[in-house]
Amino acid sequence: MRTIVAIFFCVFFLRAAGQSSTASYATIDKRVKTIHAATVGALVGKLTVPYKTDREKVRSIFRWITENIAYDVVGYHNPKGAYEGLWEKALAMNVAEVNLIYNWMIVQKVLDEKVAICDGYSRLFKTLCDSAQIRCEIVLGSTRSYSDRIGLPANGRHAWNAVYLDNSWKLVDATWASGFCDSSVTRFTRNFDPFYFFTDPIQLFNNHYPDEQRWSLLRMTPSLQQFYDFPYYYKSFYDFRVLSLQPTSGVIEVSKKDMLIRFELGIADKVTGFYMAEYPYIPDGADSTAVIRETEEPGDSQLPAYTVTDGKLVCVYKVKSQKSEQVRVILNNKLILHYGIKFR
Structure with missing residues (x-):
């Protein structure tokens, strides 16, 4: 499964990057x-x-x-x-x-x-x-x-x-x-x-x-x-020259102990902003019948720490709620893809 996904991913980006x-x-x-x-x-x-x-x-x-x-x-x-x-x-x-x-x-x-x-x-x-x-x-x-x-x-x-x-x-x-x-x-x-x-x-x-x-x-x-099983890619994803991506699987397993996700993106474009957001967002301890809403765009103090070195963006994101089903990736103010979340 992982081999097929990796091969398909390589073909995907060679074909899709920078096309217009x-x-x-x-x-x-x-x-x-x-x-x-x-x-x-x-x-x-x-x-x-x-x-x-x-x-x-x-x-x-x-x-x-x-x-x-x-x-x-x-x-x-x-x-x-x-x-x-x-x-x-x-x-x-x-x-x-x-x-x-x-x-x-x-x-x-x-x-x-x-x-x-x-x-x-x-x-x-x-x-x-x-x-x-x-x-x-x-x-x-x-x-x-x-x-x-x-x-x-x-x-x-x-x-x-x-x-x-x-x-x-x-x-x-x-x-x-x-x-x-x-x-x-x-x-x-x-x-x-x-x-x-x-x-x-x-x-x-x-x-x-x-x-x-x-x-x-x-x-x-x-x-x-x-x-x-693949991540869901939005049309804005194809606006960028993405060269590599991790994880390649659409469902990310998240440990309940540390609640961390490591995300990597090889990109040939300039990164002017990046963050990740959960959906639906119901804080742990809240009534499960509460109104489901997306997390709001975070202010500067809420942005997850990320680094960009030699065209590689790395971010370690801490999931806020075990009730979340998706984690969405926003690059340069554009929603580019999302993953499913599975807690273990």
């Missing part, structure tokens, strides 16, 4: 806001005809979806009801091509109602790419979020896409790129996130695990349990 996209899609992104169509055929023509490259066409398709399709918060709580009656209609029309007809019915429903769960987002993206003669696949798998307990299986099932461009597969997630929901998934806020367009496979793997391992696009895909 240089492509500019401002003109395409602006244009999709003016496009309206009621059918796949009409829509794909408007989205792709002006462009010469498949990359431009895919960007246009992706941005139109994220700009026009809202997350279906009602369908999320009743996924079977989202497509109620469509399968029976497809069966009645043509048994031999029932899956094809069923897919087109779902896609048309998404276009008509302008809402979808992840299945609808990924079907619409693939259908538009297929119509533009661009190879595309739907990827089914598991996800995890910052609120899930590290090391424990999460309940997130998800669908995203792989698209073939420039002789290689690229990963996109139109659902997550379109915006975000509140914690109860009752309200959706549109907010385009470019991180999920042609996301580096290593970076997407942080919270997307495909059922078919080939769609991780990694040379070596860890097991599903190892996926749950």
Whole structure:
């Protein structure tokens, strides 16, 4: 287990450190806001005809979806009801091509109602790419979020896409790129996130695990349990040139005797601030039903002692409460990752 984690970690940082996209899609992104169509055929023509490259066409398709399709918060709580009656209609029309007809019915429903769960987002993206003669696949798998307990299986099932461009597969997630929901998934806020367009496979793997391992696009895909065992990396992590990290395991065992965690970070960037914080924070001795809150950003007197020598940051952090479940790492005022805590 430790060997696999260490190897994966090395590949992770060699691939992820300092990466950035240089492509500019401002003109395409602006244009999709003016496009309206009621059918796949009409829509794909408007989205792709002006462009010469498949990359431009895919960007246009992706941005139109994220700009026009809202997350279906009602369908999320009743996924079977989202497509109620469509399968029976497809069966009645043509048994031999029932899956094809069923897919087109779902896609048309998404276009008509302008809402979808992840299945609808990924079907619409693939259908538009297929119509533009661009190879595309739907990827089914598991996800995890910052609120899930590290090391424990999460309940997130998800669908995203792989698209073939420039002789290689690229990963996109139109659902997550379109915006975000509140914690109860009752309200959706549109907010385009470019991180999920042609996301580096290593970076997407942080919270997307495909059922078919080939769609991780990694040379070596860890097991599903190892996926749950990794630390949780936030998008801001990739803003830094991180060269090494300890611990590499997502769950840190903390002795109840000294309550200490040793954290090391090899980094090529200048460190202007660093601290660690627990979540949820319930002081030992407090009523366990007390309001769970995050620790506030500490003042200077509360900052854990750390040193930076020759590009290596070392911090020994003393955990304040045995009720804490996570320890979060904040670098230069950015939350970059968190660990789970196990007391022994």
